[in-house]
Amino acid sequence: MFQFDNSYARLPDRFFASVYPEPVDGPVLLKFNQELAEELGIEADFSDPARLAAVLAGNVVPPGAAPIAMAYAGHQFGNFVPQLGDGRAILLGEVVDRRGVRRDIQLKGAGPTPFSRRGDGRAALGPVLREYILSEAFAALGIPATRALAAVATGEPVYRERVEQGAVFVRVAASHVRIGTFQFFAARGDNDGVKLLADYVIERHYPELQGRENPYLALLGEVAMRQAALIARWMGAGFIHGVMNTDNMTISGETIDFGPCAFLDEYNPMKVFSSIDQMGRYAYRNQPGIGQWNIARLAECLLPLLNVDEEKAVEAANGVLKEFGERFQTEWVAVFRRKIGLFSEAEGDGELIQALLSAMQEGEADFTLAFRRLAGAAEGEDEAFLACFAAIPKASDWLSAWRERLSGEMQEGSERASALRAANPALIPRNHRVEEALSAANYGDFSYFERLLAAIEHPFEERPEFADLTTPPKPEERVTQTFCGT
Ligand code: AMP
Ligand code: MG
Secondary structure, three states: OOOEOOOHHHOOHHHEEEOOOOOOOOOEEEEEOHHHHHHOOOOOOOOOHHHHHHHHHOOOOOOOOOOEEEOOOEEEOOEEEOOOOOOOEEEEEEEEOOOOOEEEEEEEOOOOOOOOOOOOOOEEHHHHHHHHHHHHHHHHHOOOEOEEEEEEEEEEEEEOOOEEEEEEEEEEEOOOOEHHHHHHHHHOOOHHHHHHHHHHHHHHHOHHHOOOOOHHHHHHHHHHHHHHHHHHHHHHHOEEOOOOOHHHEEOOOOEOOOOOOEEOOEOOOOOOOEOOOOOOOOOHHHHHHHHHHHHHHHHHHHHHHHOOOHHHHHHHHHHHHHHHHHHHHHHHHHHHHHHOOOOOOOOOHHHHHHHHHHHHHHOOOEHHHHHHHHHHHHOOOOHHHHOOOOOHHHHHHHHHHHHHHHOOOOOOHHHHHHHHHHHOOOOOOOHHHHHHHHHHHHOOOOHHHHHHHHHHOOOOOOOHHHHHHOOOOOHHHOOOOEOOOO
16 A cells, blocks of 8 residues: 655664554544645555554554654753653555655554553544544645544543543654754764764755855755744744744754644733643744754754854854744744735834734634734725724724735735735634534544644635634533644
């Protein structure tokens, strides 16, 4: 079914542990992403669903696979842990997709590995479905992220705060190399390991850097730029990752391991959903700063490769960190310029955007709806937009300032309205809808999950049949906390 070519497993032994998935009692295929499978050149045999489920649950290791658990370290909430590693995930192997891009196929929740420590190596149904929904929402929103290939029930219980149903999430990623992977070797003083890994990721993700005078500095710079751009896009979608530990930040620039993540309903930059983020370290507005902090940790690992002279190496790394800040700012303004329907760039755009955000904060406006309804305002219908705000005057002042800025552009209202509708989704996987889908699934009803998935496939379209999924939660429907633990 897979045409594997496993480059990571060809690295030295200390990069991973070879380990087979532990078979489960009763694998049942819950969801399979046919479109992604085709993109990956995977041939799924639906005439034999039992075998398909057995392969995707890890019971049958397909020919060509080289199952491994990857070694990595990481800063968790600021504290360094020298050994984490795949404790509940097994990399089955790599395939080269139709566009020639190498992609990892990983089974999350496939049983214990040498990195499991006290964990059971398993995943619960709810978090698996959450990652499925969120992954596919990202794809539809055009935000780089790991993808969902399948969800499989194991037929076994997992023991969390309560007894839950076990499941395996089949994840596809450009690779699973994280900042924490570099930290694993750096923390052991294994400079050869750092260099081998750097060469590996340059070849896999940044081949254009191979001829550079200092490819390692260029690598640091490129990772930093991709992460700056990625976080700007999260901000534009009102997304809060929730666990931006260094082991949850990829080298490829894809969003990964968004366990207790959530999208904002009403705009509040201090917002935190994750039950374990008690200090608000990973609050919405802290994300760019944390991204930069994480890049600094990567820079520390790469220092010996940047320059033999340590002082010069530090100087070069600091240059990249400064550039991260600047790039984030540029990307952020670019993202939000699109969100307020500007076609041109002008000085003061940053302030105009900030003014809207502060009106939204004061007026407790729903982030997604307020931006979406600007399209109406572009065509002269202000009412729906203004109705998003509990405090109108600031919002209506803002509309005047916005119109003044727009008067310098030649585009017609209708053209601007369509640009706004293409930049601002009508539909995001709102927390209360995600929770609703997961709790129904826990009782065996997958219809909410299926419907939400169908809805988020086209987030920029307003489809009457999904209108109920576009609205903010009623007070009694609000979800204030999210939990991790896939
Ligand atoms: P995460 O919260 O997904 O970023 O995971 C942090 C670390 O905890 C990783 O090393 C995981 O492999 C490990 N881990 C999380 N859950 C489990 C589990 N159920 N069994 C074993 N290891 C786990
Ligand atoms: Mg993780």
